[in-house]
Amino acid sequence: MGKLDQDAARSTVNPLESLLRISSHLAGQVEIRTALRAVKAEIENIVAIDHLDVCLIDDRAEWNTSYEVGIRTRWSQSRTLVALSPIRRILLGETDHLLTGNAMEDPRYTYSGAISQPIFRHGLRSRVNVAMKVLGRTVGALNCSSRQADLYDESTVERVRHVADVLAPYFYSLAQSEKAKQAAIVRAEAQAREEGLRQGALELTRVLEQERQRIGMDLHDQTLADLTRLMRDLERGNGAPPDGDEIQARLKNCIQDLRRIIETAVPSLLELFGFAHALRIHLERAVANPRVELSVTDRTGGEVDVIDDTARTALFRIAQEAINNSARHAGASRISVEVWRDGADLVLAVEDDGSGAPEEPDCATGRARGGMAHMRTRARLIAAEFRLRSEGGTRIEVRLPGRASRPLAQGAGR
Template sequence: MRQEANENQEVSEPTALVSLLRISSHLAGQVEIRAALRSVKAEIENLLPIDHLDVCLVDDKNTWNTSYEVGMKTRWSLSRTPVAISPVRSILLGETDYMLTGNAMEDERYTYEGALAQPIIKHKLRSRVNVAMKVLGRTIGALNCSSCTADIYDEATVVRVRQIADVLAPYFYSLRANEKAKRAAVVRAEAQAREEGLRQGALELTRVLEQERQRIGMDLHDQTLADLTRIMRDVEKMDTASDKARVIGSIQHCIGDLRRIIDTAVPTILDLFGFAHALRIHLERAVEDVSSTFLEAADETDGLIDTLDPTIRIALFRIAQEAINNAARHSGADQISVSVKRVKSGLQMTIRDNGKGLPGSRLGRHTSKATGGIAHMRTRARLIAADFGMSSKEGTTITVKLPMTCAPCQETAPHTGEEELA
């Protein structure tokens, strides 16, 4: 039987030379390893019978190997694997130049304990010939030919496969180097993009913070400083108890303004009482007539909002503050609500009011502040990778969608094992 099989695979030297030249010509136009292997499969089949053909290429430290297959697709090409568990580790580690067997299913060199030999058993790859692929004397991988028929290869087959490996090795080495260069270029480009994004984000954050400082300064100048100046003049004219009471009332009002500004600058309530409670307090402070305005702040995340990274949570709180201030001061709304809930993509915060929206025809001082506030909200959302949306139909609705990647990690479903490949 073995003799008959060997006779069937005999190929004349002129025919073999032509096939080797064709293999070289097929490789000349290839730029990707798997495509290159597919392009030469038919010519290799002209030289020897194969049911499975693959190439293993090792990394520079001979620690990991990557398999490229044609024909059957097995677990070998599913992912990188350690050289230590490869059935051809002896070749990849430079201990031998080739391996030959008539039945790899029973050969302990291929099926030793811990070896990734499942494809050999599953697909009954009995006859195997494996030859080192070398460049400048260094082993870069192995060319592996397999057949489901037992005892079909011999020493003459090894010589033929070595000839093929010698043709393939320099091409595959170059293609692998090209792949590594492309991956390195992509990594560099991504790193540069991230660095530029961080730089632009930092510049934008600096600009927004400066605007915030200017706004706080204007609030102090327009409200608190003016009030204190007026109180000082009243004190100079104060004669009666009624005057004293009026001055005390003015001082209390001034203190209230200062507290609002401080709360805006340092949201300590957020840390002490949580997101929803802090928003309820801000709603009550922002609205002049609490008794005639419907106010609502709802946390539908079961407290998930308070487990976010502090920077992200404060950014969401600032956006809600700005939206509430716009609704309370500029829209004439008597209903303002804020809700936070889980959605499929992450978390969503929604601020609604039934006011008149932002007028577009006359841009007075208040409207300018409101539209500037929208720009601040958009910037804050962008800095935490959140989507910002606004609708002015039947009042104003602002939505901020925070992707799940920014939320705390949730437990994933347990892994059920590697998928069986055909």
């Protein structure tokens, strides 16, 4: 259909019927862009357009968001400041409409700093912009543009104003609904983070309490028991007391046991020697059998030692626990520890060829307990992924995401 035919057809359209059809098309719409697309054809029956958009402002009239149909321009790609909008006078309530025969030459649209590039890029000369109001307050603007100059007049303004009056309450309601939906999402995410932190703190408290009890039992069952036996031997009135060499040897064993317990509680090896060397020392101490093949490999070039202290210590603890499991329970002939970068992620793997160490469920809760549960908890608290494979040996892999494993800023210090 040619332009003259379109104009002739438009002149025979009953505007009231078009407005009623616009209302009908809006019914059931739940998203602003789809609602605008639904009414575009009816609006074209009322006014000739090459570009149609709706601008909606926030409650403080500081930012506006544009929704377009037809031509896609910069206006709808992101929110913009009302002060930089070509139709700021409407959005700020200074006037209820703007009309121009050539916006490309109209200083009201092309003032310094205005985001008016789409006007020039798409040759949007004729423009009519009308305020959209709800309960007397401006909530946005309906904007019609044509590439043809001097196309619109005051009668066009009246027709567009009728359309804007129909659209305003619908679009305002949709915008408020979207705002409420986004607020609900933000609240839900905040509550989920808070609950996650709460659960993490509770789990950490539980694990620390178990660690404290384990240290207490180690001291009671081993060091204290050895010292008690030595004291009793010295106090015996009958029989020959232990000689000096025996006493020295037994005290030396007690000191070694205490050192092992302390190093388990405080990772001094990690601070003194770095991640890879500290694990190598721990691995050699944990595995008494000299025939077991041991290896520790750092493929990060020492980068694991410059990540966040909390994450590094957690990885060290996980590796310690995995090594202890392999040494005590697996009957392995080979135990290896490796750390490397996989893209941005930092990956730690402890692997053996032993009989495996399946997780043992707690009878009351059905949840895993013991070393595996502790490792999982430590991994979760640093946002790391924990994987366990128990076929043909045991492989424990911890993947620390890139955002949590970035090196500290140079010169930050430890």
